[in-house]
Amino acid sequence: MNIQEYINSYAEWLKSEISFTKVGEYYEINTPFLDNDNDYLQFYVKQDGDELYFTDDGFTINSLEMTGFSFTSNRKKQLTLILNQYGVQLQNKELILKAPASQFAQKKHAFTQCLMRVSDMYMTSRTKVGSYFLDDIQAFFKENDIFCMENVQFTGKSGFYHNYDFAIQRSKYKPERLCLAINNPSKTTMSNALFAWEDTKPSRRADSKLIVFLNDANGIGRGIEDGFQSYDVNPIRWSKRSDNLDLLTA
Structure with a gap:
């Protein structure tokens, strides 16, 4: 197995599957990863001077709640752990991440992972009652x-x-x-x-x-x-x- 070839192939596929659209002062970024509704994850980013601002516009939390998912005290604790893990903040149901413009690649990667982990909490409403x-x-x-x-x-x-x-x-x-x-x-x-x-x-x-x-x-x-x-x-x-x-x- 030529593992480096496989990694390069995956990276090329990932690059080809990511698209973006200008929306006002933001760029809407569409990824090939799926959320709990099997829709492609998307989020928004803008640059203000030397700082980047990533946001999901509240979509992830609102999408969870529309399925009937409720944030019990235990789930709130787990949400906080996930957000802290990726350096993401929660403001009025909106997930945001601020970072230096020089760290775009790393922070975009982290923000995508965070959205996937939060979206994945939907599974707890189907398989668990109060645990995670x-x-x-x-x-x-x-x-x-x-x-x-x-x-x-x-x-x-x-x-x-x-x-x-x-x-x-x-x-x-x-x-x-x-x-x-x-x-x-x-x-x-x-x-x-x-x-x-x-x-x-x-x-x-x-x-x-x-x-x-x-x-x-x-x-x-x-x-x-x-x-x-x-x-x-x-x-x-x-x-x-x-x-x-x-x-x-x-």
Whole structure:
């Protein structure tokens, strides 16, 4: 496998699928990533001097609420964690990010990831009542004495920052393991995770591993697990988590 060729191919595809339109003082940017309605994610950006201003114009939160999603105290806490992870602010249901113009690529990437993560909270209204997938994983780790760091960030070969939900430190017998929680396993979320991992790997130890927790409460798309395994990533179905303790423990 020529992994660099695949990464370059993905980057070229991503570049060709992003489009923009001038709307007043803003540029509307359309991405190839899907939200909870299977519509392409879009947001707006403008430049004021040396500063960029990204906004979703309130679409993400309003879209969630239109599905009947309600922000319980626990979901509000999780929303805050997601926003802090990507440096995004919430003002009157509008998600915004301010950044120096010189950081456009990194901040556009971070803002896109944030919108995807917030939109993905829709799945909690279908599969959970008062909990969130990350909470379940944290409880599972605590129950099984799996000690880790939460919400870690690494810079990839491209210069983009990539966030991981957990990092399990290497031990005498096991390598470093980075973990991602994927609440809505789809080709889009799989591609996003693989791009982040392949971009991150060169900056980590050669034996570092990626583990993805897949919420299979509503099923998993065809080929998702095989796709991860073909890149030497370890997918764990949430319903089978207890069968995979050996991957997680020291």
